Amino acid sequence: MNQELKDLCNWAIKTAKNYGATDCKAIASKRRFVKINYLDHKPETIKEATTQSLTVEVFINNKYSNQSTPDLKKSALEKFIKRAVENTHFMDDDAFRSLPDEKYYDLSLQKDLKRLDASHQSFSATERHEIAKTLEIACIKQGGDKVISVEAGCNDYYTQQVLLNSKGFEGSKEDTQYWAGASLSAQGEGDRKPQGSHWVGACIKNDLPDLDEVGKQAANNALQLIGAKKIKTEKLPIIIANRNVGRVFRGFLNACNGQSIQQQQSFLIDKKGEKIGSDLFTVIDDPFVEKGMGSRLFDHDGLSAKKSMPLEKGVLNQYYIDWYYSRKLEVEPTSAYTSNLTIPKGTKPIEELMKELGRGVLINGFIGGNSNGTTGDFSVGINGHLFDNGELAQPIAEMNIADNHLEFWKKLVAVGNDPWKYGRWNFPSLVFEDVVVSGT
Amino acid sequence: MPEDGYFKEEFGISDELCHKLLSKAMSTGGDFADIYVEHSISNWLILEDGKVSKSYSDIKLGVGIRTVKDQQVGYGFTQDLTEESMLSAAATAATLVNEVGKTVDNNFKLLNQNSFYPITDSDLDVSMTTKLPLVIKVNEKCFVLSDKVIKVTAGLHDKLKRIMVVTSDGTKAEDIQPDNYLFASVTAKDGDKTERSFHNLGGRHEFSYYTPEVAEAVAEKAVSKVLNLFEAKQPPTGEMPVVLGPGITGILLHEAIGHGMEADFNRKETSTYSTMLGKQVAEPFVNIIDDATNLNQLGAINVDDEGTPGKKTMLVENGILTSYLHDKISAKYYGVEPTGNGRRESFEHFPLPRMRNTYMLGANSTVEDIIKSAKNGIYVEGVSNGQVKIGEGDFAFYVSEGRMIEDGKLTAPIKDVNIMGNGPKMLANITMAANDLLMNDGGAGMCGKGGQGVLVSFGMPTCLVKSMTVGGTDQKGGRS
Numbered sequence: 001m002n003q004e005l006k007d008l009c010n011w012a013i014k015t016a017k018n019y020g021a022t023d024c025k026a027i028a029s030k031r032r033f034v035k036i037n038y039l040d041h042k043p044e045t046i047k048e049a050t051t052q053s054l055t056v057e058v059f060i061n062n063k064y065s066n067q068s069t070p071d072l073k074k075s076a077l078e079k080f081i082k083r084a085v086e087n088t089h090f091m092d093d094d095a096f097r098s099l100p101d102e103k104y105y106d107l108s109l110q111k112d113l114k115r116l117d118a119s120h121q122s123f124s125a126t127e128r129h130e131i132a133k134t135l136e137i138a139c140i141k142q143g144g145d146k147v148i149s150v151e152a153g154c155n156d157y158y159t160q161q162v163l164l165n166s167k168g169f170e171g172s173k174e175d176t177q178y179w180a181g182a183s184l185s186a187q188g189e190g191d192r193k194p195q196g197s198h199w200v201g202a203c204i205k206n207d208l209p210d211l212d213e214v215g216k217q218a219a220n221n222a223l224q225l226i227g228a229k230k231i232k233t234e235k236l237p238i239i240i241a242n243r244n245v246g247r248v249f250r251g252f253l254n255a256c257n258g259q260s261i262q263q264q265q266s267f268l269i270d271k272k273g274e275k276i277g278s279d280l281f282t283v284i285d286d287p288f289v290e291k292g293m294g295s296r297l298f299d300h301d302g303l304s305a306k307k308s309m310p311l312e313k314g315v316l317n318q319y320y321i322d323w324y325y326s327r328k329l330e331v332e333p334t335s336a337y338t339s340n341l342t343i344p345k346g347t348k349p350i351e352e353l354m355k356e357l358g359r360g361v362l363i364n365g366f367i368g369g370n371s372n373g374t375t376g377d378f379s380v381g382i383n384g385h386l387f388d389n390g391e392l393a394q395p396i397a398e399m400n401i402a403d404n405h406l407e408f409w410k411k412l413v414a415v416g417n418d419p420w421k422y423g424r425w426n427f428p429s430l431v432f433e434d435v436v437v438s439g440t
Numbered sequence: 441m442p443e444d445g446y447f448k449e450e451f452g453i454s455d456e457l458c459h460k461l462l463s464k465a466m467s468t469g470g471d472f473a474d475i476y477v478e479h480s481i482s483n484w485l486i487l488e489d490g491k492v493s494k495s496y497s498d499i500k501l502g503v504g505i506r507t508v509k510d511q512q513v514g515y516g517f518t519q520d521l522t523e524e525s526m527l528s529a530a531a532t533a534a535t536l537v538n539e540v541g542k543t544v545d546n547n548f549k550l551l552n553q554n555s556f557y558p559i560t561d562s563d564l565d566v567s568m569t570t571k572l573p574l575v576i577k578v579n580e581k582c583f584v585l586s587d588k589v590i591k592v593t594a595g596l597h598d599k600l601k602r603i604m605v606v607t608s609d610g611t612k613a614e615d616i617q618p619d620n621y622l623f624a625s626v627t628a629k630d631g632d633k634t635e636r637s638f639h640n641l642g643g644r645h646e647f648s649y650y651t652p653e654v655a656e657a658v659a660e661k662a663v664s665k666v667l668n669l670f671e672a673k674q675p676p677t678g679e680m681p682v683v684l685g686p687g688i689t690g691i692l693l694h695e696a697i698g699h700g701m702e703a704d705f706n707r708k709e710t711s712t713y714s715t716m717l718g719k720q721v722a723e724p725f726v727n728i729i730d731d732a733t734n735l736n737q738l739g740a741i742n743v744d745d746e747g748t749p750g751k752k753t754m755l756v757e758n759g760i761l762t763s764y765l766h767d768k769i770s771a772k773y774y775g776v777e778p779t780g781n782g783r784r785e786s787f788e789h790f791p792l793p794r795m796r797n798t799y800m801l802g803a804n805s806t807v808e809d810i811i812k813s814a815k816n817g818i819y820v821e822g823v824s825n826g827q828v829k830i831g832e833g834d835f836a837f838y839v840s841e842g843r844m845i846e847d848g849k850l851t852a853p854i855k856d857v858n859i860m861g862n863g864p865k866m867l868a869n870i871t872m873a874a875n876d877l878l879m880n881d882g883g884a885g886m887c888g889k890g891g892q893g894v895l896v897s898f899g900m901p902t903c904l905v906k907s908m909t910v911g912g913t914d915q916k917g918g919r920s
Contacts, residue, residue, distance in 0.1 A: 087495055400858050
């Protein structure tokens with residue numbers, strides 16, 4: 001635990017109590033990051049900084065407020081905390097506002113999640129430039145004579161955070177993250193200049209995939225959009241490519257959170273324990289995955305992390321409920337947010353799934369759209385490919401899919417063998433049947 | 441509101457210190473450098489379940505220093521406002537270049553600015569006792585308006601952002617930029633159906649804008665929206681005429697043309713519009729403007745984030761594509777004056793060409809004729825979630841509120857549909873417009889680009905787009 005940040009949190013809690021707070025939580029963090037972006041074989045942007053912040057949550061009995069500041073000078077903080085406490089007095093008493101009970105803190109939970117790359121300290125500017133150059137060269141080579149421009153870059157972060165509260169919770173995090181990727185603008189038909197990109201992330205630098213392949217994939221993602229057009233509206237099976245599944249799932253997940261449930265704004269109210277998806281709709285939330293980008297030992301409330309299965313064979317097992325809304329709903333808290341999510345992978349690659357389906361749409365990207373958390377209706381623009389006789393037949397654009405989550409996940413009929421590996425949500429490609437794909 | 445001296449008085453950032461920082465940023469031979477200092481305080485006050493029990497505040501304070509060479513950018517920033525730390529940020533910015541250093545004049549001229557969002561001294565620190573009655577009023581009014589209302593979240597957001605820009609070419613500008621809105625999120629139940637709506641009013645207003653009448657107007661619109669949803673259905677899917685109602689539907693311009701006209705995409709030749717400047721892209725009655733000067737609008741700026749005064753830019757004049765939206769880098773590249781579109785989210789970001797308030801002027805058709813001409817299609821009143829693919833020009837936006845047009849008449853309410861189009865095609869397809877331009881009166885318009893959000897607004901007269909793709913679930917008829 002970073003002692004400087006711990007001391008700052010302890011001081012902030014003590015100061016808040018001196019001014020009249022009955023309880024207090026403090027989160028202090030520091031982050032160092034570097035971002036490099038290349039265009040036309042030279043750096044287009046270089047950005048580097050260290051950021052810092054202190055967030056103080058003040059409780060005066062059941063009154064509550066939350067403040068954050070980057071100005072960590074003690075003289076400025078003293079005034080900041082004094083004002084925070086003063087403002088809290090104006091709030092209404094809310095019987096549900098409190099720090100979590102001590103029984104939800106498991107201070108003995110100690111596990112090295114291996115999210116800190118010891119080599120980060122020696123990660124040099126030269127290495128960063130080499131990563132960007134490698135990505136750019138691979139992307140340009142793959143793009144061939146279709147290239148209008150290529151941008152490539154890498155970002156890296158080193159973050160330290162300490163969370164303390166006046167009920168005795170102490171937690172800390174220290175991790176690194178690396179992101180690398182490229183994007184290519186290609187000459188399409190007429191004035192169309194389709195752009196494709198590919199970015200990957202990992203906590204440990206050596207876990208990033210081969211950079212040549214990342215650059216090539218970025219180019220391929222652009223090239224495959226050349227010649228895209230609208231096709232006739234049709235009810236078809238769709239395959240959502242692995243890295244895009246999260247976009248649709250997020251609409252479902254938003255209806256799972258405690259606030260949506262308690263405020264009666266969720267299409268999932270009273271659905272816990274019910275089958276709302278096909279047998280293939282299983283989601284595992286595992287905060288203890290080593291080197292996982294969503295791994296953690298505790299959440300913002302200080303609640304100890306737990307492995308769970310929010311969806312099992314289509315049955316909704318769990319909402320995402322923080323401490324405050326758990327009290328309002330009179331249920332046990334889980335957490336306000338997910339950690340590492342997986343959907344168990346299938347056995348077949350996309351190519352084989354297309355062959356089995358014969359005709360359908362492979363979705364490689366979404367644009368615009370929305371998901372109504374109250375009704376479950378969603379509607380979103382898509383791009384990708386029409387496939388016919390099991391082969392890619394026509395790139396498509398300016399098209400749309402729409403459905404209702406309570407029906408959509410029942411249409412999940414197959415799962416690919418290709419879970420996305422480079423983010424918090426590691427979903428494979430998914431196949432849904434009978435979806436209206438709107439075009440002309 | 442322009443001002444002078446805040447950052448020197450509060451944080452000791454004097455002209456002499458700025459000169460030191462700029463000299464360091466130019467020490468390796470950049471074309472120009474600038475300093476952006478920000479101190480902003482954001483507040484949220486939230487009422488839920490009848491209790492004002494959530495209050496959030498967030499302070500941003502920091503300095504960003506940029507060195508520019510041709511189209512390359514070096515950028516460092518710090519939240520530690522000591523001379524040592526700021527010099528280190530300037531040195532980071534300077535690592536971009538490796539040439540002979542350039543000197544910087546120690547004579548900064550304060551920019552003579554307009555004021556497109558006047559505020560008073562009392563706006564600088566609004567008390568909780570002034571804010572609380574507003575959210576309470578919104579909540580109470582919502583429940584009075586309909587017994588179908590079961591839950592209300594009411595809230596008030598207010599922010600004051602103080603900025604200072606000092607450039608190596610001798611410009612200095614300071615500004616206070618307010619943004620604020622009052623909102624209601626209403627959930628209602630009718631039988632076994634539950635619906636939710638959201639409405640807000642706001643912009644860059646003096647706090648005195650927020651009267652009990654404004655609070656009532658927020659509640660009335662939010663409740664009216666949610667009750668309409670019980671009658672709403674999804675329209676048939678496919679290509680059809682779309683009539684855009686006046687106001688927030690200007691988001692379509694923002695996506696269909698605005699982003700594609702941001703000059704960074706064009707100098708990189710990645711925009712579908714990069715070969716269209718000077719060409720006829722729409723009917724002669726189509727005039728589209730991006731404007732920093734609309735009083736109290738969310739996208740108004742007295743000065744942009746690299747020291748160029750706020751001004752008005754014609755994107756399309758009489759149907760002809762007229763100008764890109766420039767920051768200093770693209771203006772130099774194209775050999776034109778900056779248009780004042782160099783904007784950034786905060787000191788943590790360097791500026792990019794960004795829109796401000798984007799709108800289309802009205803023309804001579806009547807609303808009645810426009811709806812009649814559409815014959816069978818949809819009428820769009822409320823929209824959100826716009827997005828565009830710059831290179832292809834394909835865009836999408838989500839219709840939260842609207843009506844069917846059947847046999848030339850407005851009929852049933854519609855909801856939850858996404859509309860897809862292509863920017864250049866859509867411009868060419870605007871066939872009628874009425875003389876009823878309305879600017880959006882909301883205060884929560886945020887545009888994202890390159891990982892940065894900036895405040896923008898939109899405006900639109902009623903107009904007819906003769907064909908766009910409406911996404912739905914039913915190939916034949918509507919679904920309730």
